[in-house]
Amino acid sequence: MSLLAGELAQAASSGTITGDANAPPMIHGVNLGGWLVLERYISPYLFALTTCDIAERDPEYHAYPGQIDVDPAVTALGENVGENCPPIPGDYPMDQWTMVESFPSKDHAKIYLERHWNNFVTEDDIVRIKNAGVRHVRIPVGHWITGDVADGEMYVSGEWPYLLRAVGWCRRHGLSVWIDLHTAPGSQNGFDNSGRWNSAGATGTGWSSVPENVARTVSIVNGIASKAAADGMSDTVSGFCVLNEPFVDTDEDVYRAFVGEASAAVRRHLPDVTVVIGDLFDSKKFDASPAWKAQADAIAPVLLDSHYYHVFFELARGFSPRQHIAYVCEHNRRDTQGCCYDKAADGAVTPSVKRGGMGRIIGEWSASFDTLVSDKLDVVMDGIRENGVAPEFARVIPRARKKFLRNFVEAQMIVWEDEEPEGNGVSRGWFYWNFKMEGGAFAEWNFLRGIDEEWIPKPDPQRSAASRFGTCLNILAKTRDNMSIVHEFPPPVAGKEGANWQVRDSENEHAHVFSGAWARRRRSVGGTVRLCSDTLR
Numbered sequence: 001m002s003l004l005a006g007e008l009a010q011a012a013s014s015g016t017i018t019g020d021a022n023a024p025p026m027i028h029g030v031n032l033g034g035w036l037v038l039e040r041y042i043s044p045y046l047f048a049l050t051t052c053d054i055a056e057r058d059p060e061y062h063a064y065p066g067q068i069d070v071d072p073a074v075t076a077l078g079e080n081v082g083e084n085c086p087p088i089p090g091d092y093p094m095d096q097w098t099m100v101e102s103f104p105s106k107d108h109a110k111i112y113l114e115r116h117w118n119n120f121v122t123e124d125d126i127v128r129i130k131n132a133g134v135r136h137v138r139i140p141v142g143h144w145i146t147g148d149v150a151d152g153e154m155y156v157s158g159e160w161p162y163l164l165r166a167v168g169w170c171r172r173h174g175l176s177v178w179i180d181l182h183t184a185p186g187s188q189n190g191f192d193n194s195g196r197w198n199s200a201g202a203t204g205t206g207w208s209s210v211p212e213n214v215a216r217t218v219s220i221v222n223g224i225a226s227k228a229a230a231d232g233m234s235d236t237v238s239g240f241c242v243l244n245e246p247f248v249d250t251d252e253d254v255y256r257a258f259v260g261e262a263s264a265a266v267r268r269h270l271p272d273v274t275v276v277i278g279d280l281f282d283s284k285k286f287d288a289s290p291a292w293k294a295q296a297d298a299i300a301p302v303l304l305d306s307h308y309y310h311v312f313f314e315l316a317r318g319f320s321p322r323q324h325i326a327y328v329c330e331h332n333r334r335d336t337q338g339c340c341y342d343k344a345a346d347g348a349v350t351p352s353v354k355r356g357g358m359g360r361i362i363g364e365w366s367a368s369f370d371t372l373v374s375d376k377l378d379v380v381m382d383g384i385r386e387n388g389v390a391p392e393f394a395r396v397i398p399r400a401r402k403k404f405l406r407n408f409v410e411a412q413m414i415v416w417e418d419e420e421p422e423g424n425g426v427s428r429g430w431f432y433w434n435f436k437m438e439g440g441a442f443a444e445w446n447f448l449r450g451i452d453e454e455w456i457p458k459p460d461p462q463r464s465a466a467s468r469f470g471t472c473l474n475i476l477a478k479t480r481d482n483m484s485i486v487h488e489f490p491p492p493v494a495g496k497e498g499a500n501w502q503v504r505d506s507e508n509e510h511a512h513v514f515s516g517a518w519a520r521r522r523r524s525v526g527g528t529v530r531l532c533s534d535t536l537r
Contacts, residue, residue, distance in 0.1 A: 026417060027429030028459035029136030029178070030129055030447050031364060032166070034434060035120045036159045037140045037182045038096050039193050041377045042445075043069055043438045046116055047092050048384040049102055052085035053112060056104040060085065061112060064384070066393060068438045069120040087385045095192040096142065096183075100154040110156040117162040125448075126169040129435060132451045133459035137175055138363060138431045139163065140182035140244065142195055146223045148216070150185070155195065164231055171236045178239030178276065178431075179228065180363075181221060186213035189247040204250030214258050217243065222265035229269040240266045241276040241305060241363065248281045255280065256295055263299035275302045276361060283339040286358070296340070296358035303428065304339055307364035308332055308412075317370045317488045321404045322481045324369055328411040329472035336360060336415055337424045351426040360427035362416040366434075367405045367456065368444040371489045380441050395440025397453065401485040405444065405455035411475040413457075413465035422471055432456075 034042030045067040052060040062085060063070045065078040093099040103109040129137065141163065144155040170177050183195035186206040190198030198206065207213050221242055228237055242262040246255055263275045279286065283306055286292045296302050310316045310324060319327065340358040341349045353359030383391035397405070418427035437446040450456030460468060469475060 026419075026464065027136050027361065027431070028134050028461065029138055029429070029431035030132075030134050030435040031138045031140065031180075031431050031433045032121055032435055033140055033193075035139070036117065036145065036163060037142045037193060037195065038099060038116075040092070040094070040381070041373050041437075041442055042434060043067075043116070043120065044377070044380050044384060044390055045069075045438060047099065048381065049088045049092060050081060050085040051088055052080045054088060054103050054108070056108070059108065059112070061115065064388065064390075066439070068436070069116040071119065081388055092381050092385070095195060095197045097154045097196040100156055106154075106156045110158050113156065114158060117159055121162075121166055123169045123172075125435065126166070126173050126175065128448055128451075130173045130175055132448065133461065135175060135461055136178060136238075136431065137170060137435075138178040138180050138239075138241070139166065140180045140193075141224065142183045143181060143185060143217065143220045144183075144195075146220070146227055148220050148223065153185075160227070164233070167233050167236050175236075176238040177233070177236050178241060179224065179237055180241035180244055180276075181217075181224065182244040184213065184217045184220075184243060186210050188243055188250065189245050191245070194245075202247055204247035207246070208251040208254045214254060218258060218261045218265060221262040222268070225266045225269040234270055234272070237270060237273060239274045239276055239303075240270060241278070242266065243278055244305075244363075245307065246278050246280055250280060252280070252285070256291060260295055260299065263302070267299075275299050276305050276363070277302060279304050279306045279339075283335065283360070287339045287341060293340075293352075293358075296352070300356055300358065302358050303361040304358055305361050305363040306335070307433075308335065308362060309364070309366060309368070311366070311368040311370065311372060314372075314492070317372065318486070318492055319369075320481045320483055321407070321485065322476060322479050324404075324408055325411050325472070325476045325479050328408070328415055329476060332412070333415045333418075333423075333472065336362070336418055336427050340426060351424060353426060353428065360418070362427065362430040364433040365412055365416065365430060366432065366445045367409050367412075367450060368442065369408060370486050371442070371444075373442065375490045376441055380439070390439045390441065392441040393439040395443055397443060397455070398485070400482055402453060402455040404479065404482070404485055405450070406457065407475050407479045409450070409456050410465065410469040411472050413459075414469060414472050414475070417465050419464045419466050422466055 033039060038046065040047040045064040046069055048062070048064065050062045053062055060080045062080040063074045063078050064081055088102065093102050100106060100109040103112065141159065142155065144153070144157045145159050145163070147157045149155045149157060167177050182193060184207050187194040187196050187198060188204050188207040190202040190206065207217070225240065228234070242259060259277050266273060266275055283304055286296070286304055310319070310327065316324070316327060339360065340352045342352050342355065342357065343349050351359065380390050383389065413430065416427055416430040418424055432447045434445050434447065436448050437443065443449055447456060451458060457468070
C-alpha cells in the first residue's frame with residue numbers, strides 16, 4: 001500500500017474524510033518555520049548579534065535570557081551579552097544571506113547556526129505538537145540544504161542531519177512530514193524568508209526571468225527528493241511543496257513548466273507523495289486556464305497551496321472583531337472556494353479533488369490580526385540593541401482578546417476545511433504558521449502557546465471544525481464587537497488604505513471595503529472617516 005493510500009485508509013477509519021474516497025484526508029498541521037530557513041521575527045535573539053559572536057578568533061556566542069534556540073541551562077541567565085559583548089555596529093542581519101555575511105567566514109557562520117539548528121526544534125516540541133491534536137508538520141527548507149551553493153552566494157549548508165533527525169522524531173510519534181522548498185536561486189518573491197530580501201520590493205522575476213535559476217531549482221528539488229528517499233524518509237514524508245510563494249509577477253508559462261519538471265523529479269524518488277504547488281497569490285487562474293488544468297491532472301495527486309493573513313492587509317488591521325470574522329466568512333471563503341472544479345457538459349460543477357484531481361490546502365495562516373510584523377520587528381530589534389531585552393517578551397494576552405482570538409481561529413478552521421454541506425469540499429485542510437515563537441510581541445503566531453492558553457482549540461482528527469463549532473455565521477453571531485482589544489500597529493496613516501497582494505479580488509483588485517447588511521460602521525481614524533461594512537452572502 002502506498003503512503004497516500006495508507007493515509008486515506010487511516011483517515012477514513014477515523015472519520016476525517018468526507019465526500020469521495022479518492023479525496024486526500026483532512027489535514028490539521030503546523031509549520032516548523034524559522035528553523036532551517038531563518039526568519040528574525042520568529043527568533044529575534046538569534047539575529048541580535050554581538051561583537052563576541054563575530055570575533056574571528058575564539059568567538060563567544062551570546063545567549064539572551066529566555067532565548068529559545070540555545071541550551072535551556074544557559075538561557076536561564078544569559079551569557080556573553082552586555083558591556084563586554086556589545087551589539088554589532090550597523091544593522092542586525094535581515095535574512096539568511098546577511099546573517100552569513102555578518103561573520104568573518106562561512107565556517108564561522110556555520111558553527112554559529114549549528115546551535116540554532118540543534119536546539120530550535122526538539123523532540124519535546126514534536127511530542128507537544130502530537131498531543132495538540134496535529135498529525136502533519138510542514139518543514140520549510142532552503143535551496144542550499146543539500147550543498148547547492150554557487151560562488152559568491154552567502155549561504156551555508158549543514159541542516160540536513162537535523163532535518164533527518166526531526167523526520168525520525170515525527171516517525172516515532174506518528175506525524176506525517178511535508179517538505180517545503182521555501183527559497184530559490186534569485187528569490188522567487190523577494191521576501192526575507194526567501195533567503196535574501198529584495199530592498200527594491202517583492203518580485204518573482206529574479207527567479208522566473210533567469211533560466212539558469214529555474215533549471216537549478218529543478219535540480220535542487222530532484223536532489224532533495226533523492227536524498228530524502230536514500231535516507232529512508234519515504235515512509236514519513238507524504239507531501240512535497242516544490243516552491244513556496246512564487247510572487248504574482250512570476251512568469252506563468254515558466255512557472256507551469258517548472259511545476260511539471262519539479263513534480264516529475266519528486267515522483268522519481270518519492271512516488272507516493274502529494275505534490276503541492278504555490279498559487280501565485282491568485283488561485284482562480286488555475287481553474288480559468290485549460291493549460292493549468294491539464295498540468296494538474298498530469299501531476300496528480302496535487303494540492304494548490306494558498307496563504308491567508310489578515311495582518312498584511314492595512315485596512316483589515318483596523319477592522320472590528322466582527323468585521324474580521326465576517327471577512328473570513330465571506331472573502332476568505334470565496335478565495336478558498338475559487339478553485340478547483342470540473343465542469344460537466346450539462347453545466348454541473350464538481351470539486352476536482354473528488355475524482356483525484358487538484359484540491360486546495362491552506363499552507364499558512366495565523367491568529368495575528370492587528371500588528372504588522374515588519375514595523376513591530378523594528379521596535380523589537382531596537383529594544384534588544386538598546387536594553388538587551390526584546391520588548392514585550394513576557395507579554396500577557398488579556399482575557400477579552402483571547403476570547404476573540406478563539407472565535408477568529410475557529411472561523412478560519414471552518415473556512416479552510418471547507419467541509420460540505422456548508423463548504424464546497426475543495427479544500428483538504430490547513431497548516432498553522434508557526435509552531436512556536438520567541439517572546440510575546442508576536443504571540444498570536446504561536447500555535448503551541450495558543451493551545452496551552454486555549455485560544456486555539458485542539459484539533460480533533462475525527463471531527464471537522466464545522467461539526468464542532470457550527471457555521472461561520474454561528475461564530476460571527478457570538479463575537480462581541482469590543483474595539484478595546486484592537487491595537488492597530490503601526491497606527492493608520494490618514495487617507496491611506498494600502499493595497500495588499502495577499503487579498504486579491506478579481507472584480508476590483510484594490511477595493512478592500514466590502515458592502516452588506518451584517519454590520520455597517522463608521523469610525524474616525526487619523527482625522528479621516530473610514531467606512532467599513534461586513535458582507536455575508
